[in-house]
Amino acid sequence: MAEVRWLTEREERAWRALQFMQMRLEAALARQLAAESGLSYPDYLVLVALTDRPDGRLRLYELAGVLGWEKSRASHHVGRMVKRGLVAKETCDDDRRGAYVVVTERGRRAIEAAAPGHVAAVRRLFVDRLTPEQLDAVGEAAEIVLAALDDPTPTGTPAR
Amino acid sequence: MAEVRWLTEREERAWRALQFMQMRLEAALARQLAAESGLSYPDYLVLVALTDRPDGRLRLYELAGVLGWEKSRASHHVGRMVKRGLVAKETCDDDRRGAYVVVTERGRRAIEAAAPGHVAAVRRLFVDRLTPEQLDAVGEAAEIVLAALDDPTPTGTPAR
DNA sequence: GAAGTTTTGTTGACGCGTCAACCAACATGG
DNA sequence: CCATGTTGGTTGACGCGTCAACAAAACTTC
Helix, strand or coil, rough: CCCCCCCCHHHHHHHHHHHHHHHHHHHHHHHHHHHHCCCCCHHHHHHHHHHHHCCCCCHHHHHHHHHHCCHHHHHHHHHHHHCCCEEEEECCCCCCCCCCEEHHHHHHHHHHHHHHHHHHHHHHHHHHCCHHHHHHHHHHHHHHHHHHHHHCCCCCCCCH | CCCCCCCCHHHHHHHHHHHHHHHHHHHHHHHHHHHHCCCHHHHHHHHHHHCCCCCEEEEEEHHHHHHHHHHHHHHHHHHHHCCCEEEEEEHHHHHCCCCCEEHHHHHHHHHHHHHHHHHHHHHHCHHHHHHHHHHHHHHHHHHHHHHHHHCCCCCCCCCC
């Protein structure tokens, strides 16, 4: 049982600032979206994922994959969106377990109305606050951490 | 009505990577905490905030302030933690509306048991994946964005 | 082609978080 | 001292997210 390597002051400061930023940022963006377009942030992400496709449709498991969601989350959320008419579910012929999620016309209008305000908010609150170099640095760091999350190799594992 | 300034490819990439990292990271840490100590991530944050105080107590509104939570969230969450015996509520004498939240012995044991594993996970998944320079860069960027969130001045506002 | 496994999706229960409405106590200002 | 506003906290409803259990179709393998 090794000693606990607590975080240094600098490490803790960076970690806390990042956590705090994320929380505040998401809250602000969610509020802005809800106020200006009646969409929740997850709604927005689903609609973006769907409208990014030429046919505006995605299998449920693909949607979950793209967004990094658990399948049950995707199922629950799509269910709610169907109720509000933003998307529809269609059965899949080649795989009779499967289900397609398709944007409806209403969904398309909703995201087209929401996108400009959302992007403006992302700029105002985040992108335009940082220099391009800072943005790159943050992006690169995030990609490194993400890669480590996907690859479960522990830190400092020797090549052997 | 100005043109929409969409995100450039680089901006979008950084923004998405950051969002994704945050989601995955929080999920992983929450899972780890729950599995190893039966605490949720919010539980952990509350206990840290309380045990950081010499007397292990905080007014509810102070707790909300420290964690950046809405008061109703704090109230709900503390209520649940009281039920599980992790904290207790005490009435406040100088302000009879007020309520103190106090760590219980059980809460103290819980966080002492949870902390080493949690810190190790933060290291393994995040801190130790980045160079000290990257960590500083990320921390600084986060602090800039946070400062902008607190100060509602829009981007590029001239001094005038 | 039957048995076992993996994949796709749903469901229900339960904890979490926000919003809006509300209440009680403090503060201020005629 | 009453009116008015502000602050600290609670509550209920509702959407969100996870987990575990489940069902059914699709693969695999012998």
